Amino acid sequence: MPLNRRLLAVTRKEIKEIIRDKLYLALAFGVPLILYILFGFGLTLDAQNIPFAVIDQNRSPLSRALLDRLTYSKYFILRDYQVDSKAMDEGLLAGRLRLGLIIPPNFDRTLYSGRTSEIQALIDGAFPDKAAAILSYLDIIIREFNRDLSPASANAPAGGPYINVETRAWFNPDLESKNFIVPGLIATNLFFYTALLASIAVVREKESGSIFNIYSSPIRPWEYILGKLLPYWLIGFLNYFLLVVLAEYVFNIPFRGSFIFLTVAACLYVGVCTSLGLLMSVLLQTQVGAMLLTTVITMIPAFIYSGFFISVPSMGVEAQVMAYLLPVTYFMEIVRGVYLKGLGLTEYWKNLVVLSVFFVVFNSLSLARLRKTRN
Amino acid sequence: MNKSGIKTAPARLGALLRKEYLQFWRDRSLIYIVLYVFTLEIYLAGNGFNIEVRNYPTAIFDRDRTQWSVQLAEKFRQPYFRVTENIADDAAMVDLLNRGAVSLAVVIPHGFARSLMEKNQAAIQVVTDGTLSNTSLLALGYADQITQTYALELGRRLGRLDSHRERPQVELKPRVLYNPNQKAQWFAGLIELFSVITLVSLLLPAAAMVREKEAGTIEQLLVTPVRPVEIMAAKIISMASIVLAASLCSLFLIIFPVFALPWRGNLGLFLSATALYVFSATGVGMLIATICRNLPQTVLFVIMIIGPILFLSGSWTPIEAMPPLLGYLTYISPLKHYLNIAYSILLKGAGLVTLWPDFLQLTILGFVLFAVSAWQFRRKFS
Numbered sequence: 001m002p003l004n005r006r007l008l009a010v011t012r013k014e015i016k017e018i019i020r021d022k023l024y025l026a027l028a029f030g031v032p033l034i035l036y037i038l039f040g041f042g043l044t045l046d047a048q049n050i051p052f053a054v055i056d057q058n059r060s061p062l063s064r065a066l067l068d069r070l071t072y073s074k075y076f077i078l079r080d081y082q083v084d085s086k087a088m089d090e091g092l093l094a095g096r097l098r099l100g101l102i103i104p105p106n107f108d109r110t111l112y113s114g115r116t117s118e119i120q121a122l123i124d125g126a127f128p129d130k131a132a133a134i135l136s137y138l139d140i141i142i143r144e145f146n147r148d149l150s151p152a153s154a155n156a157p158a159g160g161p162y163i164n165v166e167t168r169a170w171f172n173p174d175l176e177s178k179n180f181i182v183p184g185l186i187a188t189n190l191f192f193y194t195a196l197l198a199s200i201a202v203v204r205e206k207e208s209g210s211i212f213n214i215y216s217s218p219i220r221p222w223e224y225i226l227g228k229l230l231p232y233w234l235i236g237f238l239n240y241f242l243l244v245v246l247a248e249y250v251f252n253i254p255f256r257g258s259f260i261f262l263t264v265a266a267c268l269y270v271g272v273c274t275s276l277g278l279l280m281s282v283l284l285q286t287q288v289g290a291m292l293l294t295t296v297i298t299m300i301p302a303f304i305y306s307g308f309f310i311s312v313p314s315m316g317v318e319a320q321v322m323a324y325l326l327p328v329t330y331f332m333e334i335v336r337g338v339y340l341k342g343l344g345l346t347e348y349w350k351n352l353v354v355l356s357v358f359f360v361v362f363n364s365l366s367l368a369r370l371r372k373t374r375n
Numbered sequence: 376m377n378k379s380g381i382k383t384a385p386a387r388l389g390a391l392l393r394k395e396y397l398q399f400w401r402d403r404s405l406i407y408i409v410l411y412v413f414t415l416e417i418y419l420a421g422n423g424f425n426i427e428v429r430n431y432p433t434a435i436f437d438r439d440r441t442q443w444s445v446q447l448a449e450k451f452r453q454p455y456f457r458v459t460e461n462i463a464d465d466a467a468m469v470d471l472l473n474r475g476a477v478s479l480a481v482v483i484p485h486g487f488a489r490s491l492m493e494k495n496q497a498a499i500q501v502v503t504d505g506t507l508s509n510t511s512l513l514a515l516g517y518a519d520q521i522t523q524t525y526a527l528e529l530g531r532r533l534g535r536l537d538s539h540r541e542r543p544q545v546e547l548k549p550r551v552l553y554n555p556n557q558k559a560q561w562f563a564g565l566i567e568l569f570s571v572i573t574l575v576s577l578l579l580p581a582a583a584m585v586r587e588k589e590a591g592t593i594e595q596l597l598v599t600p601v602r603p604v605e606i607m608a609a610k611i612i613s614m615a616s617i618v619l620a621a622s623l624c625s626l627f628l629i630i631f632p633v634f635a636l637p638w639r640g641n642l643g644l645f646l647s648a649t650a651l652y653v654f655s656a657t658g659v660g661m662l663i664a665t666i667c668r669n670l671p672q673t674v675l676f677v678i679m680i681i682g683p684i685l686f687l688s689g690s691w692t693p694i695e696a697m698p699p700l701l702g703y704l705t706y707i708s709p710l711k712h713y714l715n716i717a718y719s720i721l722l723k724g725a726g727l728v729t730l731w732p733d734f735l736q737l738t739i740l741g742f743v744l745f746a747v748s749a750w751q752f753r754r755k756f757s
Contacts, residue, residue, distance in 0.1 A: 023667065027675035035682040042692060042701055049695040066545065077695070092552060093725045094732075095715045098695075111543040118546045125554035126722050128562050130693060132428075135549055136516045142547050149543050161491050161535065163447075163526045164498040165519045169505030170472060177508045196678070200671045288582040289404040291674040295574070296412050300567065304423045310510055311478050313432040313459075319423040333475065340506050341473055 006219045010227025014201065018231060028197055032189045032239050033246075040182045040251055047133040052099035053080035053088050058107035066103070066119075066145055075137045088122070098124045099134055111149065171340040182251045183339040184308045184332060186243045190266070191273050191306075191328040192298035194236035198277030199294040201228040202370075203287050221370045225363060228281075229274050236270035247339075256342030262335065265348070268355050269331040273298075275362035276327070282366045298328075306332045327358045387601045391609035395583065399617065409579075412571045413621040417629050421564030428513045434460040434477040436468055441488035443529065447499070450525050451481060455517045468502070478504045479514055495535070553723045560634040561722060566690045568625055569714055572618060572649070573684060576656035577663070577677045580614040584664035585673045593756070603756040604749060611657045618653050619646065639724030645717060648734065652713040655741030662748035665755050688714045709744070712737040 018025060052070070056063050070076040079097055080087065091097035100122040104110075110117040121138060125131045172179045205211040214224060240263075247253045277294055284290040302308070305319060306328040312320055323329045330351040337343040345352075399405065433456040435448045451458055460477060462468055471477045482500040490497040501518045503511040554561055584607075587593040596606055623646075630636050659680070667673040686692070687701065687708035694705050705711045712733045719725035727734065 021669070021672065023672050024669075024675065027672065027679065031675055031679045031682075034679060038683060038686055042686060042697060047693055047696060050693075051695060090729060093719060093723050094729045095719060111545070114543050116544045116546050118548050121547055121549040123549055123551045125551035125557060126562065126718055127693070128554060128557040128559050131551050131554075131557060132513065135551075136513060138547060138549070139520070140516065142545050146544050149545075161526050161530050161533070162496045163491070163522050164496070165522050166498055166500045167515045167518070168500065168502050169508070169511055169515075170502060172505030172508055172511075175505050175508035175512055180506050180508060193678075196674070204671075284404055286402055286405065287670045288578070288586070288674075289402065289408060291670070292405070292412075292578060293408050295674070295678070296408070296416055296571075300416065300420055300570070304420055304563075309507070311432070311475055311504070311507055313476060314428075314430055314457075314478065314510075315423070322419070322423060336506055337473075337475075343473060347473065 004223060007223040007227040010219070010224055011230045014228055014231045018235075028235055029239065029242070032193045033242060036182075036185055036189055036243055036246060037250070039185055040178065040246075043177075043181050047130050047137070048074055049077045050075055050098045050130075050134055050137075051077050051079040051096065052101060053083050053091055053097050054078065054101045054103065055085060055088065056082060056103045057105040058103050060108035062108040062111060063103045066142075067101075069141050069145055070101075070138075073137070073141060075134075092122060092124050095124070095126070098130065099138075178251060179253055179340060180336060182247050182253050183335045184306075186240070186247065186266075187269075187328055187332040187335050188302040188306065188308060189243065190236060190240060190270055191302045191331075192295065193239070194232065194270055194273035195277035195280070195294050195298050196291060197235060198229070198232035198274045199280045199290045200287055201232065201278055202281035203284055203290045206285060207287055215374050221367050221374065225278065225282075225366050225370065229271070229278055229363075232274045232277065233271050236274055237267055240266045240270060253339060255339055257338030258344045261344045261348075262338045265331065265334050265338075265352060265355075268352060268359070269327065269334075272327045272355050272358045272362065275359055275366070279362050279366045279369075282369050301326055302328045305329065308332065327355060330354050382600070384605065388605055388609055388612075391601060391605060392613055395609055395613035398583070399579075399613070409575060409617070409621055410624070412575065413568075413625040414628055416571065417564055417567045417625050418633060420567035421560040421629075421634055423563075428510050428517060429454055430457040431455060431479055431510070431514050431517075432477040433458045434462050434468060434471050434480045436462045436480055436482045438485045439483050439487040443488040443491060444483045446529075447483065447487075447522065447525050448481065450521045451518070455514070455521075472502065472504050475504065475506075478507070478511070479518065481518065491529070558634070561636050564630050564634050564636075565718065565721065566714075568622065568630065569688075569690070569710065569717060570685055571625075572622055572653065573656055573710055574677070574681060575621070576615065576618050576653045577660045577681060578674065579617070579660070580610045580657045581660035581664040581667075581673050581677065582670060583610055583614065584661060585667055585670055588664070589669055597756060603753055606756075607661055607749065607752050611654065611661065614660075615650065615653045615657050619650060622649055636721065639722065640720035641726065644727060645720045648713060648716045648720070648737070651734075651737055651741055652709060655709045655737070655744045658741070658745040658748045662744070662751055665748070665751045684708050684710050687711060690714060706736070707740070709737060709740050712740065 054067060056067065067078070071078045080091065088097065088100040092100060102120040104117065104119065107117050123131050123134050169175050205214065248255065280290045280294045284293060301322065305322045305326055307323060312323045312329060315323060334348050334351050337348060430453060433451055435451065435458055437444050437448055456479065460471060462471065468480045472480060480502045482502065484499065487497050487499065499522065501515060503515055505511050551557065587596070597603065631638065663673060663676050667676055687705045688710035689705060694702055716730050716733045716737065719730055
């Protein structure tokens with residue numbers, strides 16, 4: 001196909017419109033960058049410095065020793081010592097405390113006589129994932145405390161059989177959350193932001209009425225769609241390079257796969273995101289409607305269903321269906337696989353096929369809709 | 376229009392409000408979108424969000440194939456683990472973990488049972504896909520717990536545990552308050568509601584204002600007897616009332632009936648906190664509208680500031696775990712205070728006695744934001 005002049009005219013006009021609007025242009029590149037840096041540095045799901053209070057009714061060296069284990073770990077910070085139980089309830093209610101511990105009066109005596117002493121833990125369950133983390137940290141600390149209480153059982157389990165669990169984490173041996181969050185953000189940011197940028201392309205002309213010039217001109221619908229697609233595709237693709245460079249030089253994320261493969265995949269993926277935004281632009285009648293709808297159908301689902309926080313196979317059935325309906329899920333696998341697992345085309349060619357299907361479907365819908373309104 | 380009617384401020388405001396509601400009512404697609412985000416979107420987010428370890432996809436690689444190894448493997452089951460594969464060689468394990476089909480592999484080595492029998496001690500390997508480090512860490516903890524419980528059970532059966540009962544031990548009696556069954560819907564549904572309130576209260580009034588600027592109708596309004604502040608107030612009041620009504624829809628259509636959140640708090644207190652929050656957010660929206668010249672700019676600007684607002688609220692990352700500088704910055708995120716108030720009222724049944732510090736800070740923040748935008752608005756349009 002020779003260079004299509006009508007298509008390029010649409011592209012040129014759109015690029016001019018984007019470049020003329022300096023604030024828009026700055027925001028088009030600045031916003032994903034700001035969000036990326038903010039989330040990349042700050043988004044951690046690891047609970048740390050959990051504020052807690054204690055009512056130590058025992059006040060013995062032994063109860064103090066248990067408390068020290070909590071406060072010396074990086075997970076807990078002692079906010080209130082020896083409050084009354086009403087103040088503890090208030091603190092949990094106000095969200096100032098996440099955990100309240102109550103050590104019974106006969107704690108040390110019970111233990112010295114070789115029996116089991118119970119301690120109570122009140123946990124703020126308002127954030128379920130944090131409550132689960134608090135429980136498991138407490139459990140680990142108390143298990144270690146128990147082991148040291150009776151040195152005989154420490155390494156040679158005189159009592160019962162002992163099974164040692166040797167753990168290893170592949171792909172991210174130090175279990176650093178930034179190693180999965182930063183590559184994940186490349187997928188989510190490109191998804192909602194590229195779609196959002198493209199969502200104004202057609203609807204802007206509808207609002208101003210200049211779309212009628214297009215309807216009455218000899219340009220064919222597919223030329224118009226593709227012409228509108230190209231500039232935003234380019235912006236998204238440039239954003240991709242920015243994010244990858246920052247991942248390398250600012251966040252120091254290990255990169256184990258092929259950069260060329262990732263770039264090819266990203267190019268296709270950004271095309272899919274642009275097409276989705278353009279589809280919204282064709283479907284809706286006002287700019288605010290198109291942009292708001294694009295934001296809500298891309299931004300939140302991108303973080304919840306794409307496998308950003310939790311792998312898709314461990315989701316519920318409904319959520320898995322949602323996940324596989326979103327293009328971001330397929331690129332999320334690619335980007336994390338290339339970064340952390342060093343995988344490439346052999347493993348992910350299917351993802352590329354699915355992304356191509358999305359591209360064709362979104363643009364066919366746009367074309368069909370445009371043809372219908374034109375006639 | 377009746378001349379004497381528009382001389383008083385309330386009458387002018389009333390006329391402007393009528394105009395705003397009419398304009399909103401005309402854009403049907405916008406109404407549907409607002410309804411969608413306050414109902415279905417919240418349902419979807421509440422149901423989908425889950426970062427606990429549940430049904431963690433697991434593969435078992437049992438090289439021992441004895442009664443004990445099979446028993447131990449059977450302990451890896453729901454709710455924490457879901458064994459999807461039984462594998463027979465290393466290559467299969469590598470492949471499954473690579474593809475992400477399983478996130479955990481339990482390897483029970485050859486000679487496991489014999490070692491337990493003879494030396495009273497054995498080892499197993501647990502390999503996890505560390506890509507999603509937070510869930511991997513929890514899963515490893517559960518795997519350890521399950522194994523130790525099995526060891527204890529085995530010891531009891533073999534009668535090797537006589538000395539165990541005499542061992543001093545601390546036992547944890549945990550009680551999870553407010554959400555004892557750890558329903559993720561309550562947490563995620565409410566967080567989503569607060570995020571949606573923020574997005575809509577920032578965007579709608581800003582969009583309504585910028586549209587007047589783009590169309591030039593703001594100049595037409597300014598030559599009428601209405602004052603600039605009244606134009607701004609009409610936009611804020613109309614959009615804030617729409618957001619409040621939509622929030623009520625979301626509470627009574629989704630969160631209470633569908634997610635079965637028990638009724639604990641004071642609705643009046645919740646609504647006044649929400650009103651306060653929505654007013655400060657719409658104030659920010661108006662400020663954005665004075666800076667931006669067209670709608671695309673406005674939306675991108677809103678996205679730019681909504682990221683930090685959501686992030687600094689502590690809804691995803693606990694504030695305690697942030698770097699100290701970011702921790703201090705959270706005080707200027709109005710959502711942080713609102714989140715704590717709304718969460719404590721709805722989930723914990725807290726009252727004003729407990730929450731007044733957050734109320735006070737939210738009020739101060741709201742007034743400052745409102746004053747700045749009113750000042751900027753007058754400067755631009757008077």
